[in-house]
Amino acid sequence: MRIGFIGLGNMGAPMAVNLARAGHEVTGFDVAGVSVDGVKMAASAVDAVDGKEAVITMLPNGAILRSVYEEIVPAGAPGASFIDCSTVDVDSARAAHELAAKAGLLSVDAPVSGGIGGAAAGTLTFMAGGSDAAFAKAAPLFDIMGQKAVHCGEAGAGQAAKICNNMILGISMIGVCEAFALADKLGLDRQKMFDVVSTSSGSCWSVNTYCPAPGVGPQSPADNDYKPGFAADLMLKDLNLSQQAAAAANAPTPLGQHATEIYEAFVGEGGKGRDFSAVLPWLSGKGRD
Ligand code: NAD
Numbered sequence: 359m360r361i362g363f364i365g366l367g368n369m370g371a372p373m374a375v376n377l378a379r380a381g382h383e384v385t386g387f388d389v390a391g392v393s394v395d396g397v398k399m400a401a402s403a404v405d406a407v408d409g410k411e412a413v414i415t416m417l418p419n420g421a422i423l424r425s426v427y428e429e430i431v432p433a434g435a436p437g438a439s440f441i442d443c444s445t446v447d448v449d450s451a452r453a454a455h456e457l458a459a460k461a462g463l464l465s466v467d468a469p470v471s472g473g474i475g476g477a478a479a480g481t482l483t484f485m486a487g488g489s490d491a492a493f494a495k496a497a498p499l500f501d502i503m504g505q506k507a508v509h510c511g512e513a514g515a516g517q518a519a520k521i522c523n524n525m526i527l528g529i530s531m532i533g534v535c536e537a538f539a540l541a542d543k544l545g546l547d548r549q550k551m552f553d554v555v556s557t558s559s560g561s562c563w564s565v566n567t568y569c570p571a572p573g574v575g576p577q578s579p580a581d582n583d584y585k586p587g588f589a590a591d592l593m594l595k596d597l598n599l600s601q602q603a604a605a606a607a608n609a610p611t612p613l614g615q616h617a618t619e620i621y622e623a624f625v626g627e628g629g630k631g632r633d634f635s636a637v638l639p640w641l642s643g644k645g646r647d
Contacts, residue, residue, distance in 0.1 A: 362410040370416030372477040420450025455513040464492040469520035487515035525600040535638040570635035579633035587633035
């Protein structure tokens with residue numbers, strides 16, 4: 359298949375590499391002017407989309423997604439399928455679907471979970487919103503980039519699932535960082551702490567797969583000086599999305615709200631551009647008050 363891939367950052371680049379390795383002809387575009395193994399780089403987003411059967415976007419936020427879609431949808435080839443894997447607000451996802459539908463193109467919002475490790479290993483989970491036809495057309499590509507794809511419902515349903523998932527992740531990462539920082543102050547060895555928690559009732563993805571303590575557990579951004587990975591400012595974006603959605607739906611999310619405030623403080627105090635697990639060294643450097 360001829361695939362256009364726009365947004366080749368921490369996530370997009372390894373996803374595009376996996377599509378190319380699977381034998382697809384992938385043409386990429388990123389404003390940062392990156393180069394990616396096996397991917398032919400185009401001079402513009404429109405060039406990357408021209409004549410492609412599938413177009414994948416992996417962009418930072420809803421405003422950028424909307425402006426990129428305004429630009430690329432008119433260049434979509436007849437019958438092309440547009441697949442947006444970015445994490446964005448439900449309204450931007452629906453606006454993107456509408457633009458595609460008006461141009462007679464199939465579209466899915468298909469945000470992912472699994473982090474950069476999952477993107478590189480091709481083990482992401484996709485949560486998709488859109489018509490049955492659009493999901494069916496995208497499914498073989500999800501199979502290459504991921505291990506599971508759930509069709510959550512109509513346009514925007516994938517983003518709804520994603521912000522709920524990431525609200526859990528933000529809360530759990532803070533909980534894990536607090537526990538490691540407390541364990542340090544209680545004189546516990548971090549490796550022992552990992553050995554216990556990773557096989558006990560405190561185990562979760564934030565410990566077992568993405569441990570925020572360097573040198574223990576599997577390789578994670580903590581072992582790479584907290585370079586993202588998943589940047590704290592992107593986590594803050596997702597938590598803000600969860601709180602906007604909770605306000606609109608009148609849903610109580612007290613821990614989600616507190617996690618948003620904690621990431622706001624962390625990003626404001628040097629966390630911007632660091633991995634979201636760097637809450638651990640940030641907390642470790644603080645006293646109780
Ligand atoms: P990133 O910042 O590393 O990558 C985004 C890329 O988009 C950058 O390379 C940037 O140059 C490019 N870009 C920005 N504007 C553009 C434009 N107008 N045209 C073309 N390219 C443009 O971010 P990421 O970590 O790869 O995340 C991408 C999306 O995936 C975000 O929505 C994020 O919330 C979501 N996500 C990230 C992770 C993670 O672990 N990093 C996990 C799941 C979902």
